[in-house]
Amino acid sequence: MMSRTKKEIKIGGISIGGSAPIAVQSMTNTKTADIKKTVSQIKRLERLGCEIIRVAVPDFASANALPEIKRRINIPLIADIHFDYRLAIKSIENGADKIRINPGNIGDKKRLFKVLDAAKKFKVPIRLGVNSGSIEKSILKRYKHPTPAALVESVLKSLKLFESRDFTDIVISVKSSNVLDTIKAYELLDKKVRYPLHIGITEAGTRFTGAVRSSTGLGILLFKGIGDTLRVSLAGNPEWEIITAYQILRSLGLRSGGVKMIVCPTCGRTDIPVEKIASKIERLTRYLKGPIKIAVMGCVVNGPGEARDADIGIAGSKDRAVIFKKGKIFKTIKTKNIINSFVKEIERYIREESK
Numbered sequence: 001m002m003s004r005t006k007k008e009i010k011i012g013g014i015s016i017g018g019s020a021p022i023a024v025q026s027m028t029n030t031k032t033a034d035i036k037k038t039v040s041q042i043k044r045l046e047r048l049g050c051e052i053i054r055v056a057v058p059d060f061a062s063a064n065a066l067p068e069i070k071r072r073i074n075i076p077l078i079a080d081i082h083f084d085y086r087l088a089i090k091s092i093e094n095g096a097d098k099i100r101i102n103p104g105n106i107g108d109k110k111r112l113f114k115v116l117d118a119a120k121k122f123k124v125p126i127r128l129g130v131n132s133g134s135i136e137k138s139i140l141k142r143y144k145h146p147t148p149a150a151l152v153e154s155v156l157k158s159l160k161l162f163e164s165r166d167f168t169d170i171v172i173s174v175k176s177s178n179v180l181d182t183i184k185a186y187e188l189l190d191k192k193v194r195y196p197l198h199i200g201i202t203e204a205g206t207r208f209t210g211a212v213r214s215s216t217g218l219g220i221l222l223f224k225g226i227g228d229t230l231r232v233s234l235a236g237n238p239e240w241e242i243i244t245a246y247q248i249l250r251s252l253g254l255r256s257g258g259v260k261m262i263v264c265p266t267c268g269r270t271d272i273p274v275e276k277i278a279s280k281i282e283r284l285t286r287y288l289k290g291p292i293k294i295a296v297m298g299c300v301v302n303g304p305g306e307a308r309d310a311d312i313g314i315a316g317s318k319d320r321a322v323i324f325k326k327g328k329i330f331k332t333i334k335t336k337n338i339i340n341s342f343v344k345e346i347e348r349y350i351r352e353e354s355k
């Protein structure tokens, strides 16, 4: 895997770029002005390992909620601004750790410079984010379509404006909902800038399709050493964005820890409801710090051997199930108690390992 070589930018207490680990971020889908709901969603995301959180700031009520939200959470808070430069300035003044703007919809140069000056004064970094839907009009006209080259040209033009104002505390993104275009755009951009890159597939889809499309696009980019922070964009509960992001990073060996599930694909020998049991175990162990490998296997004859790599696993027959550690059976239980007994054993295993 290729290494990353970008400038290090500080978002609150988290570093992006340099030699920092790839930071996992998400975005709330509550009304930001509803402080209680927003904070409670952020807290759930924090528990899953979210390291940076972005909230939409579509109005002044949202901008004015930022100080209280920030006071109640433990991770850096990013304000996402579209169209109204005054909301960007207000968010900066109200303590946002970073703002995200799309210069294409912020308006003329004078307004953009006002935002840059405020960000500089308060030492707040900015994500300069261009999507395929917001390429500068003159560039789009020339390219006719929102191609990867058009996306990159648009972002580089904005970047020049930032730098002309002596503003370099920047993270960049060029997202498209087309996976191949996103990959090409980031490859082009990566060669041209030294700023850290925020990667993601925008409007990726629902929990399943979005996870597949994000894993494909982000996996390829990360394997090439491109990307310093990522957001998996999924419609619905953002907790799935964090779960998916860590699955991608751990699959590529870019983050360690957590729970790795080894689940047999099931076959004609399967004697227990493998998928149901594995999903339940996955849900119950979601917050474990790990690292731990847990196996759920469909038959006693082959299961323990096939999953000998697992720290702890279960394999079942109709009436009896066996719990095994590193491929060796150490306990037999009744299949009807399979989930409760197995979760207890997992917890015991973790307690013993952490002694």
Ligand code: SF4
Binding pocket: 264, 265, 266, 267, 268, 269, 270, 271, 297, 298, 299, 300, 302, 303, 306
């Ligand atoms: S563990 Fe047993 S049930 Fe599962 S795939 Fe292998 S042989 Fe089939």
